[in-house]
Amino acid sequence: MKYSYADLSPEQFESLVVFLCQQLLGISVQGFSKGPDGGRDAKFIGTAELLPSRSAPWRGTVIVQAKHTNGVNKTFSDADFFGEATTETVLGKEIPRIKSLRAANALDHYMLFSNRRLAGNADEAIRGLLSRECGLPHGSLYLCGVEQLEMWLKTFPQVATLANIDPVDSPLIVSPDELAELVEAFARNQQVIQAAVDSPPTPRVSYADKNSLNNMSEDYARQQRRNYLKDTTQIQAFLAAPENLQLRRLYETVVMEFQLKITAKRKSHQSFDDVLEYLTDLLFGRDPVLRSNKRLTRAMLFYMYWHCDIGTTGGDDSTD
Template sequence: MMFRYEDLGDDQFEELIVLLCRHLLGVGVKGFAKGPDGGRDAKFVGTAQLMPSTAAPWVGTVIVQAKHTNGYNKSFSETDFYSAKSDKSVIGEEVLRVKKLRAASQLDHYMLFANRRLAGNAEQTITTFIAEATGVPVGSIYLCGIEQLESWLKQFPEVAKVARLDPVDSPLIVSPDELAEVVEAFAAHSALITETIDQPPEARTSYEVKNNLNQMTPEYAKLQRKLYLKDTAQIRAFLAAPENQHILRAYETAVEEFQLKIIAKRKDYQNFDAAMNYLVDLLFNRDPVLRQHKRLTRAVVFYMYWNCDIGLGVDDATA
């Protein structure tokens, strides 16, 4: 695979699709912009160069959608992306938007790109579903998954070169592997974690000072403390146990990566609430173990913050 698409940001993925569509449709492709319904579309008006073929090109208005995920090994067939029974899926919401654009004579053809695997049977099923729900002919709908995206980028290698997808410009992206090992070990000894204590330990930097340093809002800080403070003593004891040294090493590896990435991307967030929420959502999206143990994952991430392993502490602010 040419890119780790899951490590790109949404804007980077959109830029890649626009550059590719200028080869497939024409140089008149306009980049992604927010429409009246809040969706972000790219647009081409005219006669397409290559879509769906040079012998019978599309003519009219082509609307392009790019759906990016940070998740690993995702597919079009997953129910959050496509479900014939729900309009809350990604495809379900797209159908509603396409119907409005079609009714307003603002869409003749529709393309959807996603960094997901697209099997042949799924392509046929989803294309037929969109056609029947919107009135757009099957021949005017094009779905592109990772396999076809890779093929296009090999055919047009200059697209990747012009896109200059620099990892430095990517969003806060972390690996879930070490944290998953920690959470799975905790989950196997859940009695140690779920037991409530009356007097949890004091944080290394007072919670109030740390929250001010990191711009965590009082409401968010209060809720985090209420939900997860009771778990911190058990987590500390579990990590300190001699028989859990391998778990401690995994924890320290996760902390090191999280802290370095958060420091590098800190300016991207208005407050630490956003950084924490983005981090746990990314972790849930990337690892099934963490999705299975959501509360415990949040408790461990809170412990990292409470214990001054991530985020700024007094020593950092005075250094």
């Protein structure tokens, strides 16, 4: 079975990696824990069951990292993940941690799993970089992308069951396609609608009441209102224009999907600050149009909230 790894939560992906490593290394693999620097590691100490082979297994301490992304069609070669000359990539930030563990004799072998595609040239380049920077032999480094992950899960089909990978437990994932089309159309016409009246549309319930109902913090609500309230009139005028009927219907499709997913997947303890920031990061990670129009995307999400199209308003949340 092929899994949509981008639709898993980081915790689900980490659980999948731990159960897989218990097959590859041994049952004593310890699960992921968050370190003081924010990194999350799993660890195995002993003689590996299968890696790199039964006849010549790893011995010592194996540190395992899982790097999950909600982005689709991502690779190990992406500029945000790997770059020889920058410390701001995912790998660039990881190297000092590996060097520190190596210096403390707390790491003999290193494994990196990610739900990204891994080409042969990228595998060689990344292992070469890690070997040079961290003083680890090539044979003590293992990179696993989605292609190898699929093969391992066919070899060990019980791993997904053990990790309890259930679509019902998946995180809040929405499609960026319709919103990207909407944002792109608004961006093209923004100059035309600058003349809209200055007063923002009236929310269906008061902003303060809605924030309380949705558990949005006062500071976050104040910043959102200050940054994006002035855009709500233009967005409303744009959606109300007769020539934009199809875009208005597209907007209705977007808010219906967002609202249903938020209702189904939001955990009871989560603030709406967390929900909006998670949605924003997800959308930026999955669509280049939204990523290149970050302010407008955030303004559109604020409009949805301000206009009471996402989030609860109390009662039955019916629209007028």
